[in-house]
Amino acid sequence: MNLTTLTSKNLLKLSRKEMQTLGYQVIDLLIDHFETIHSKSTTPKIESSVVKERLYESIPKKGISPQLVMQQLQNDVFSNVMHHNHPRFFAYVPSPNNFISAMADTLASGFNIFAGSYKAAPAAAEIELITIDWLRQLCNLPAGAGGLFVSGGTMANLTALTVARHIKLQNQIKNAAVYYSDQTHSSIERALYILGFDHTQIRKLPSDENFCLRVSDLKNAVLKDWATGKFPFCVVANAGTTNTGAVDPLSELSNFCLREDLWLHIDGAYGAASILCEQGRSVLKGLELCDSLSLDPHKRLFQSYEAGCVLVRNGNWLKETFCMRPEYLSDLEPQQEEVNFYDYGIQLTRSFRALKLWMSLKIFGLEAFEKAIEQGIALAELVEQILRLSTVWKIVTPAQLGVITFQYIPEFDLPLKEINLINSKIMERMAKNGFAMLSTTKLKNSIVLRMCTINPWTTEADIRETLQYLEYFGRLEEILSRNIRGILRSA
Ligand SMILES: Cc1ncc(COP(=O)(O)O)c(C=O)c1O
Incomplete structure (x- = not known):
């Protein structure tokens, strides 16, 4: 084949001027977004059919100018998203990222750093080691503990359970059983299925009145399994459930696991970062006793997606579980002290995820994070305080680590089905x-409203106005429900 001289476009290159124009446009767009987010709608207002109509096209053979593409992005994409970082976004788990995190991702992506091997980027590996160690220290794990950054809580849970399977079972999963409460995040079940366990090996125990795992139920289930030839090997505890922010009795569970020689994985994807503030520290006592821990910087540590983290009590466990040595990577074999993160987890090629948390901590400082986390917890308590003054709301679970659940209770007796419907309609x-x-x-057959208030940019006025809207919608739905019932009765 003859090589031809390619035009700069065919080299996928922009001129310096073009790069600057596009780069400044991107940055300006982001700055505008961060500065005006408070006044934006939290939810998209566009029908999916319109989105499809605007975006679907055949593969563009010839390119168009970056400015036209930016315009399309602005008009059709970024203006039509649910803003998980909006100060009045209280759904699911909000993701209040920060600008430094976004810039760090731009740098990591621009330099396209391969954060798999030490030799490829020694300083990037050191930054990951340092940042992991900061998280280890914050969670009070011992000095020999280690970890790595992954895409999020789901991957952190999968990584941790893979280690548990390897270290505890040498991957022989037949008859092995895993225990957790019915409030545990679905990513745990998914991870177990991926790892080859089936539903007969999973003991999903009913949670208590506070939505926590009952240690007595766990004991009974484990004893029963031992007695019937099963092999109990792992307990998954929650450090802040997604539903209610509930924390399982971590110290008690750890004692039990030590006695019975069980692996204790703690899913702290939602709640573990609360350990940065006083209130979190008291609720999360025992977190440091885990064998493995998931935590999510893209939730409570204000990072852009994707930033999850898994910590394990003995850093060597990761390497023992995941290390493979393909011939073509033998040149990258680490010397003493060097760490190839691709030996520590599932991904070979991996981005420099540590950079964003490292930069954010360096620039804002830990104290800013502590205050921001405290604020999120206090905002949920404010919601609870306001709701307790009203006659139409029932607090279903009190404010816990930034989550509160509540229910609109109509003035007149209505069946549960109808109350559930009213609450769903309020949300809609x-x-x-x-x-x-x-x-x-x-929660226990009731549909409840749930607010997760971890965005430090949320103001008291945001909370009060949101609750006014909710009450207004509740009253409206109650009237509609009574009228419909009246019509049905007279029909
Ligand atoms: C407790 C808990 N575990 C795991 C996950 C899954 O995390 P991710 O969505 O980052 O994969 C979540 C997500 O909300 C969570 O709240």
């Missing part, structure tokens, strides 16, 4: 309105 109306966004969840 709020989403449609776009001023704020919250979600529902199901």
